[in-house]
Amino acid sequence: MLKLEKVQSGYGNKLAIKNVSLEIVAGEIITLIGANGAGKTTTLMTICGVVPCRSGLITFQDREIQEMAPDAIVGLGICQVPEGRHIFPQLTVKENLDMGAFLRKDKEGIKKDMEYVFSLFPILAERRNQDGGNLSGGEQQMLAMSRALMAKPKLLLLDEPSMGLAPLVIKQIFEIIKQINEENNTTIFLVEQNANQALHIADRGYVMENGEITLAGNAQELLDNQDIQKAYLGI
């Protein structure tokens, strides 16, 4: 579905990711784990066209997208929930969701999807007329995911959904991620520092270090790998 081949990108004259190649198959949950500053967020931003791709190929459903504008990429069905949520603070919950559906024209479908995300996160329905900035951290994460779902994505990119959340909320968020993947057949690319949780719901995983992919494999294989256990799982 999505394929990165020898992708390089970065900021200024510094490369943040070097020769990154990876592949995401439709229907999978793929995770990318790595330490702070490894280049995980840059990888997502490069896929979305926000950080320009310096070299290499990014193909989505057999279409080269590395030169496309960010809004056109969203139009193809790639949506990102960025690190730190980025809720529009002075828009209400409902308006935030409307913005998620910005490129869609099918009013009926939008309405149906809004009911769907409200069924996933009933708390958001209760707070639909409150400003997004007044929600708690966990509610904001739910809203950010719902906003991305409103675009009816084929591929959902999640950047550190567990960051700064209480363990119980994290558990709930990960369950919902799995549910979204199973119910809508939405492909999910999950970037996480919380490697343990991420690998437990993922089909496959990639490990990133200093801007390069150093390891790839089935989630179970990675969980059993001794180096990974030492470096990321704290076992």
Add this chain to the structure above:
Amino acid sequence: MDYFIELLFSGLTRGSIYALIALGYTMVYGIIGLINFAHGEIYMIGAFTAFIVATVLSIYGFPLVAIVIIAGVAAVVWSSSYGYTIEKIAYKPLRYAPRLSPLISAIGMSIFLQNYILLAQTSDFLPFPRLIPDFPFMEPIAHIVGSTDLVILVTTFVVMVVLTFIIKFTLIGKAMRATSQDRAMATLVGINVNRVISATFIIGSGLAAIGGLLIASHIGQINFYIGFLAGIKAFTAAVLGGIGSIPGAVLGSLILGLTESFATGYVSSDYEDVFAFSLLVLILIFKPSGLLGKAKNEKV
């Protein structure tokens, strides 16, 4: 008492015009964080466009209503296309430059447009045709509130209602608010930020053009320099109300207009600007973000 009411209405009229211009400043600031110093010139160009169109049409003997409407539409369209083009030429290439660069570019654009109109038209004051007749029903109170004042107040009110509706309920309005709150995220939900910025310039310029048309027919003369002082005053009003805040711009404008009007009426017209800017200084000392300006609350 009549004198007080007269000053009150003249203040509100003034404030309305400031508000029409101040909205352009505050909307552009809200979205790209730039003080568009060329905005006063957009207002001046609106007045000139209306002047030229109205003069030509009245030579051909068009009825007054048609002249007002056609001149108004022409002014709005022409000013908006100026606003759109200015953004593309002078600000867009500097989108990621340090903040000072587009500011200098804006000042340059302002000087350029003033001189362009000076050369293309004239440096003399031109008599602006009276577009608004004295309404018969206003006769009994004409010594307090003129017909033009009434038209200005009503037009501004209608424009504000329409603008509020656009910003609150339409898709482009929500996209504008979203872009002003988090531009990077707006991109990630698929909003074409360049288009939103263009729309902001077009709407702001259109409002300024309406202001230009109204004030020119109120005062009865225009020249290439009218945009400068009006622009500074409207900018002051926007800062007074809290720059970036749309209700703030309207509130600030009305307060500024009333202050000027009462200072002129009860003290001396020489002190008009002294009072206006003293008020600005006072408010900024006690409330640096302006009357309705919000301190940003961010949550990680």
